[in-house]
Amino acid sequence: MSDASSLNLLSLLPEMLVALAGLLVILANAVGRDSADGAHRWISLLGVLSALWFTLNPLATGAAMSGTAVHDGLAMAGNTVILAVLLLLLLGGESYLKSRRIPLAEYHSLSLFAATGMMSLVSAGDLVTVFMGIEVLSISLYCMAALLNEEEGGREAALKYFLTGSFASGFLLFGMALVFGFTGTTNLDAIAHSLTSLDTDNWMLIGGALLMLIGFLFKVSVAPFHNWAPDVYDGSPAIVTAFMSTAAKAAAFTGLARVFVPALGEAADAWIPMLALCAALTMILGNFSALVQDSFKRMLAYSGVAHAGYLLLGILAASSDSAHMASVLFYLLPYALINGVLFLVGAAISRQRSGKNLLDDFKGLAADSPLLAILITVCLLALAGIPPTAGFVGKFYLFMGAVDAGHVGLACLGILTSVVSVYFYLRVIVYAWFHKAPAGSAPWTPLDGGLVLVTGLSALLLLVLGVWPNLWLSITATI
Amino acid sequence: MEFLLPVLTFFPLLAALVLLLIPARAEGTLKNAALLLGLVEFALSIPLFTGFAPAVAGMQFLVDLDWIPLWGVSFKMGVDGISLFLVLLTTFLLPLTILGTWNAVEHKVKGYLILFFLLTTGMIGVFVSLDLFLFYVFWEITLIPMYFLIGIWGGPRRIYAAVKFFLFTMAGSVLMLIAILFVYWTTSVDGHHTFDLLLILEHFRASGSTQTWLFAAFALAFAIKVPMFPLHTWLPDAHVEAPTGGSVILAGVLLKMGTYGFLRFAMPMFPAGLKALLPLLIALCVIGILYGAWLSIAQSDVKKLVAYSSVSHLGFVMLGLFALTPEGVTGGILQMINHGISTGALFLAVGVIYERRHTRKIADFGGLAKVMPVYAVILSIVCLSSIGLPGTNGFTGEFLILLGAFKTQPWAAGISATGVIFAAVYILWMYQRVMFGPVTHEVNEKLKDLSAREFIVFLPLLVLIFWIGVYPDPFLERIGPAVEQILSTIRTS
Numbered sequence: 001m002s003d004a005s006s007l008n009l010l011s012l013l014p015e016m017l018v019a020l021a022g023l024l025v026i027l028a029n030a031v032g033r034d035s036a037d038g039a040h041r042w043i044s045l046l047g048v049l050s051a052l053w054f055t056l057n058p059l060a061t062g063a064a065m066s067g068t069a070v071h072d073g074l075a076m077a078g079n080t081v082i083l084a085v086l087l088l089l090l091l092g093g094e095s096y097l098k099s100r101r102i103p104l105a106e107y108h109s110l111s112l113f114a115a116t117g118m119m120s121l122v123s124a125g126d127l128v129t130v131f132m133g134i135e136v137l138s139i140s141l142y143c144m145a146a147l148l149n150e151e152e153g154g155r156e157a158a159l160k161y162f163l164t165g166s167f168a169s170g171f172l173l174f175g176m177a178l179v180f181g182f183t184g185t186t187n188l189d190a191i192a193h194s195l196t197s198l199d200t201d202n203w204m205l206i207g208g209a210l211l212m213l214i215g216f217l218f219k220v221s222v223a224p225f226h227n228w229a230p231d232v233y234d235g236s237p238a239i240v241t242a243f244m245s246t247a248a249k250a251a252a253f254t255g256l257a258r259v260f261v262p263a264l265g266e267a268a269d270a271w272i273p274m275l276a277l278c279a280a281l282t283m284i285l286g287n288f289s290a291l292v293q294d295s296f297k298r299m300l301a302y303s304g305v306a307h308a309g310y311l312l313l314g315i316l317a318a319s320s321d322s323a324h325m326a327s328v329l330f331y332l333l334p335y336a337l338i339n340g341v342l343f344l345v346g347a348a349i350s351r352q353r354s355g356k357n358l359l360d361d362f363k364g365l366a367a368d369s370p371l372l373a374i375l376i377t378v379c380l381l382a383l384a385g386i387p388p389t390a391g392f393v394g395k396f397y398l399f400m401g402a403v404d405a406g407h408v409g410l411a412c413l414g415i416l417t418s419v420v421s422v423y424f425y426l427r428v429i430v431y432a433w434f435h436k437a438p439a440g441s442a443p444w445t446p447l448d449g450g451l452v453l454v455t456g457l458s459a460l461l462l463l464v465l466g467v468w469p470n471l472w473l474s475i476t477a478t479i
Numbered sequence: 480m481e482f483l484l485p486v487l488t489f490f491p492l493l494a495a496l497v498l499l500l501i502p503a504r505a506e507g508t509l510k511n512a513a514l515l516l517g518l519v520e521f522a523l524s525i526p527l528f529t530g531f532a533p534a535v536a537g538m539q540f541l542v543d544l545d546w547i548p549l550w551g552v553s554f555k556m557g558v559d560g561i562s563l564f565l566v567l568l569t570t571f572l573l574p575l576t577i578l579g580t581w582n583a584v585e586h587k588v589k590g591y592l593i594l595f596f597l598l599t600t601g602m603i604g605v606f607v608s609l610d611l612f613l614f615y616v617f618w619e620i621t622l623i624p625m626y627f628l629i630g631i632w633g634g635p636r637r638i639y640a641a642v643k644f645f646l647f648t649m650a651g652s653v654l655m656l657i658a659i660l661f662v663y664w665t666t667s668v669d670g671h672h673t674f675d676l677l678l679i680l681e682h683f684r685a686s687g688s689t690q691t692w693l694f695a696a697f698a699l700a701f702a703i704k705v706p707m708f709p710l711h712t713w714l715p716d717a718h719v720e721a722p723t724g725g726s727v728i729l730a731g732v733l734l735k736m737g738t739y740g741f742l743r744f745a746m747p748m749f750p751a752g753l754k755a756l757l758p759l760l761i762a763l764c765v766i767g768i769l770y771g772a773w774l775s776i777a778q779s780d781v782k783k784l785v786a787y788s789s790v791s792h793l794g795f796v797m798l799g800l801f802a803l804t805p806e807g808v809t810g811g812i813l814q815m816i817n818h819g820i821s822t823g824a825l826f827l828a829v830g831v832i833y834e835r836r837h838t839r840k841i842a843d844f845g846g847l848a849k850v851m852p853v854y855a856v857i858l859s860i861v862c863l864s865s866i867g868l869p870g871t872n873g874f875t876g877e878f879l880i881l882l883g884a885f886k887t888q889p890w891a892a893g894i895s896a897t898g899v900i901f902a903a904v905y906i907l908w909m910y911q912r913v914m915f916g917p918v919t920h921e922v923n924e925k926l927k928d929l930s931a932r933e934f935i936v937f938l939p940l941l942v943l944i945f946w947i948g949v950y951p952d953p954f955l956e957r958i959g960p961a962v963e964q965i966l967s968t969i970r971t972s
Contacts (some may be wrong), residue, residue: 381623387616396656398613399551403660411660415653422649426642434630434638473549 005085007339010060011071014051014079015119019327021047021141022112029105040108045090047112051119052083054474061124061150067187070125073478077329078122078254082476085247086115092455093239095448098239102147111243114140117252120153122258127176129187130255134172134219136165138165141244145236154297157235164218164228172215179264180209188263195266206270211273212259219252222312223282226305230289232302238347238357245304245343247334253311253332257325261318268319275316281415282309284423287417290424296346297357299424300339303383306421310398310414317401328477330469331394334462338379338391342454347374348447353438362428362439371452378459380425382466385418390465390472480530480774483906484540484556484607487527487566490520491573491599498596503589504587510581513592517574520599524570536960538609538677551663551673552654555609560961561742562606565735568819569602570771570938572731576741579587579827579936580724583834584632591632591724598624598728599683606734611659611674614744615643615652618700621733622648638714643953651703653906658696662748680747680968691791691916692750697745698760704737707797708767711790717787723830726782730789731823734739735815738796742808747968760801761891767794769894776908781839784909785825788865791898798895799880800890807883808962813954814876817947818863821873824861824940828854831933832913835926845863846918851928855914857937862906864944867899870948938959 008315025044027035039167061071089111097107124130142165146158181187182204183194195205219231221244233241260271286306293299314328346357349372353361366373382391395418401413463473491717497875521664531539538557546554558566577595584591601624604617622645630641653796663672666683671677685693703710714734718726746753771791778784796818799811831854833839848855867873877899884892918924929937947954 199805297732386623390617392619397550399657400660400663402663403657408657408661411657412654415657416650419650421644423642423646426645430630430638431641433627434641469547470549473547477549 006064006256007066008060008064009064009185011058011061011062011064011122014055014083015116015123017047017051017054018083019116022109022116025105025109025112029109029202039359040104041090042110043409044112045087047085047371048086048090048115052080052087055079055083064319065188068126068129069120069123071123073475074254074258074325074329075119076122077476078250079119079330081123081250081332082115082118082247082328082335084288084419085243085250085336085340085399086111088337088458089239089344090451092341092344092451093242095236096239096344096452099351100148102237102239107147107239107379109145110140113225113337114144114243115247116373118247121166121251124255124258125188127180127188127191130259131173131252133171133255135169137248138169138219138238141165141248144240144243145232148237148239151233153231154237160228161232161236166214168218168225171218173212173227175208175211175213178204178211180378182208188258192265197380200267201269205267209264209267209271210274213274216252216256216259217278218248219310220256220311221305222278222308222314223285223305224278226282226308229305230298230301233297234297234357237298238343242340242343245301246339247306249308249334250336253308253315253328257315257318257328257417261315261322261325263321265322272316272319273313276407276410279309279312279316280410282306282312283414283417287420291420293424294356296350296359296361297343297475299359299428300342300346304339305422306404307383310395310418311335313407313410313414314398316407316410317398317405320405323477324405326473326477327394327397329403330397330472333463333472334390334394334465337458337462338383339382340460342383343381344451345372345379345447345455346410348451351378352444353441358439359428359431362431363435364441367437369446371456372447375452375456375459376432377390377429378462380428382462384422384425386422387464388466390462390469393466393469414458443469480526480540480571482542483523483527483530483556485554487520487524487554487570488600488603488607491516491596491603491683494520495596495600496594498593501589501751505589506588509579509589509592514574516695517577517641519724521570521574521791524567527558527563528567528739531957532560533560533957534559534960536836536964539933541609541846545734546610549674550612551609551671552612553673554613555675555677556607556915558607558612559958559964561961561965562739563814563851563957564812565606566603566730567741568735568816569599569606569732572819572823573599575823575936575939576690576724576727576827578932579727580722580830581932583723583830587631591722593625594628595724595728602688602728602732606739609676611662611676611679611744614889615656615744618652618736621736624906625729625733628725629717629721629882632722635720636716637720640716643713644717647703647710651700651710654661654696655700658693661693670822674684677743683748685749685842687755690749690752691755692752694745694749694756697749698706698741701737701740702763704740705734705793706737706763706790707794708762708770708790711767711771712736713932715783715786716789718789719780719783723826723833726786726830727823728828730785731819732930734789734793735819735949737892738793738800738811738815741797741964742812744953747965750969753969761798761888764794764798764801765891765894766796767791768898769901772898772905774810776901778905779841781841781909781913782826783839784841784905785822785829788823788902788905789818789822790864791902792822794896795877795880795895798884798891799876800878800882802887802892803966804883804886805959805962805966806879806886808882808966809955810876810879810956811885812958813947813951814873814880816892816954817872817876820947821861821865824944826866827936828858828861831929831935832926833889838920840910844923845920846914847923847926848914850926852886853929853934857929857934857941859910860941861937862910864948866903866906868949870945872944872951875951879952924945
């Protein structure tokens with residue numbers, strides 16, 4: 001079944017289902033016009049749910065399409081995270097989409113296409129698939145960032161995202177060309193194989209690896225290549241931010257892990273110092289920049305940068321023992337869920353107050369809605385890495401790998417900067433619980449029930465995984 | 480009996496869920512239910528005392544279940560003579576605090592009570608965990624309820640105090656996490672890594688300098704919690720701002736997590752590190768004892784006075800532990816319990832007058848002995864036990880500590896002994912200004928003496944003060960064997 005020369009199309013079923021759903025949405029829009037609004041959502045939901053089912057219960061695994069795609073544990077975990085985020089946004093985002101008048105057909109089809117790109121990247125077995133996946137997801141996200149282009153910052157965000165994104169793709173492609181020039185192949189397995197017999201101390205290989213790394217680091221918003229993230233996250237519609245800061249990051253990280261750990265692992269000496277340096281810089285810059293933000297979205301954006309730094313620790317650990325890859329995969333799920341929930345709920349809460357996603361909008365939340373206050377508290381504590389949440393277990397796993405790989409200094413830096421992060425996460429909690437709503441605020445109107453339900457379930461899942469991580473460990477640790 | 484420890488740990492969590500189901504408007508029902516659940520928790524802990532075999536040094540009531548087998552994390556709990564009384568202290572103070580602060584909390588009673596029970600789960604978990612991962616989880620969990628107790632029900636500067644409390648403790652404990660991970664990867668049992676404390680004590684080996692670093696990382700976490708000078712600055716803020724119930728638990732139990740951590744984890748795991756840093760630690764203890772006492776003398780706020788006195792008292796506890804003699808360590812453990820009882824009672828007593836007058840300034844009182852005779856008697860007993868008058872619990876503890884410390888650290892013990900004198904100064908002077916003399920403020924003339932409820936709260940505390948003061952054997956005979964075992968671990972490795 002895993003014969004490299006065979007097509008093995010069945011293993012690609014999840015990707016195909018998601019892409020098919022995207023096409024059906026467009027078709028439904030063309031046929032049904034405005035009356036098809038509800039159909040978009042149902043088609044997407046059906047596509048995502050069936051894809052998720054076949055991801056967790058695959059009909060076939062292993063290499064597909066002559067080795068250009070590989071469905072292994074890594075792909076399974078990565079796809080699960082991407083689809084889980086998509087599901088969360090589908091179930092919880094309806095009220096947001098309606099209230100902001102976001103074109104439904106465009107939104108749903110683009111998010112499904114972006115997910116197709118992400119899933120291809122996650123299961124890539126070839127540099128060409130990696131690049132294709134990244135481009136499909138990026139181009140869809142460029143468009144999604146511009147869905148609210150009438151608003152202040154919307155166009156700027158989309159343009160900035162497009163320009164930096166293209167720039168990064170350029171680096172990536174040039175790096176791939178060099179690596180191909182050196183090894184004579186684009187297949188990841190073949191690259192790994194050829195590097196065992198070649199002298200890795202070669203400018204072409206090192207240059208190629210570093211250029212590719214820069215491209216990836218742009219995509220996952222690692223310092224010093226992170227400057228686009230806060231502006232783009234802030235200017236894009238919240239639901240799109242929720243998508244790109246979680247699923248896209250998860251996909252890019254899985255892709256990074258795939259290309260660098262197994263394929264370029266032999267040349268690790270060339271890229272590890274740069275990765276370690278970037279990780280340190282990212283954790284420091286991300287956390288300290290988040291300290292001074294007044295916008296909830298920008299704060300989360302910088303916190304996302306900082307978390308990319310923690311995830312790099314996992315990649316570093318995996319480069320010395322590939323079993324530690326599991327820590328990256330494990331953390332991606334809680335990370336994605338937390339941010340997805342926070343962006344969605346944050347936007348809904350902000351609409352009741354200033355509408356500008358300010359931290360001040362959370363003042364007095366506990367008096368208005370204790371349930372929501374508990375919800376965001378759980379998410380923020382999870383982001384801060386405090387037990388008994390999945391955020392703690394995930395961070396613990398990452399640091400565990402880093403210490404094993406001998407990066408004790410980096411682990412200490414990471415954990416100390418995460419104390420800094422506690423301060424700005426607590427700030428929101430302080431506003432929500434210890435402050436009163438500003439005088440003259442409009443009376444509270446309950447949020448959409450679907451949103452509360454699905455985000456509440458996500459928060460519950462964070463607690464469940466925090467107490468019983470074996471559920472998710474059993475999937476991530478099998479790679 | 481087999482699963483007594485998990486039951487004791489998680490019953491409060493269950494109780495919190497039960498309280499969650501009661502509507503917030505039914506405050507009377509909530510309080511009654513909380514008191515009942517607190518009493519049930521205490522009743523559940525009695526078999527722990529009666530079923531405990533005094534002569535056995537090792538862990539009892541052991542529970543060892545798989546939790547995260549992939550990482551070698553187990554759900555392992557047990558008690559020995561050291562943790563036994565800390566668990567009992569926690570369950571004992573829970574219903575007392577609920578009853579003692581019956582009317583102290585005027586808004587959001589439901590949330591307050593729920594947080595109390597959640598906090599209890601965390602604290603008991605810390606004292607019974609025998610797996611480093613499990614321990615760390617409980618250790619961090621205690622932060623959250625206390626943070627909210629201070630932040631929501633606290634005084635005017637509650638937000639500052641709550642955030643400071645959280646960040647100080649968090650900053651201290653994260654490096655301990657890295658140290659735990661380091662120990663985990665260094666310890667290999669049959670090719671597997673483990674977080675099991677008992678296995679680590681048996682198999683972990685490291686050079687002197689590595690141990691010093693590891694000990695320092697653990698010590699930082701625990702020293703902040705104790706708190707030892709100069710890491711104590713969060714404590715007065717937290718105490719002054721916290722509601723009475725929060726203060727009682729904070730001083731009574733939470734601080735003991737630090738002293739307990741030293742004894743259970745840092746000292747036996749890294750004896751070489753302990754020896755390297757011992758002079759520094761002893762010096763900090765002595766400074767803490769004297770500095771805490773001097774600061775107490777200067778306070779004009781009763782609660783702040785008691786808060787600083789905790790710094791001094793816990794300095795004594797740590798001196799006893801670092802004496803590394805059976806008497807000193809036993810005394811240190813006994814003094815942990817004593818401090819929980821006496822200082823808990825002191826905070827409750829401060830709460831009594833605060834509820835009546837809404838001030839804690841010493842200058843706002845005076846001559847209360849005439850108006851509140853019963854209160855005066857009770858406060859005098861509590862104060863004397865805090866000073867360590869013979870016949871009260873404080874004496875037994877401090878005497879053992881100084882006896883043990885004189886053997887190994889004569890200079891430190893000698894200087895610290897003066898701390899007892901300063902303790903008499905700040906406590907008795909405070910008592911004199913609050914209780915004796917003419918009634919200087921008219922409002923104070925109409926103050927009501929203790930109600931029956933308040934009297935019932937103090938009664939068990941007074942019984943324990945005299946019991947430990949006069950007949951400490953039931954305590955000492957249970958603490959002794961465990962102390963011998965810990966000391967032999969420290970000596971042999």
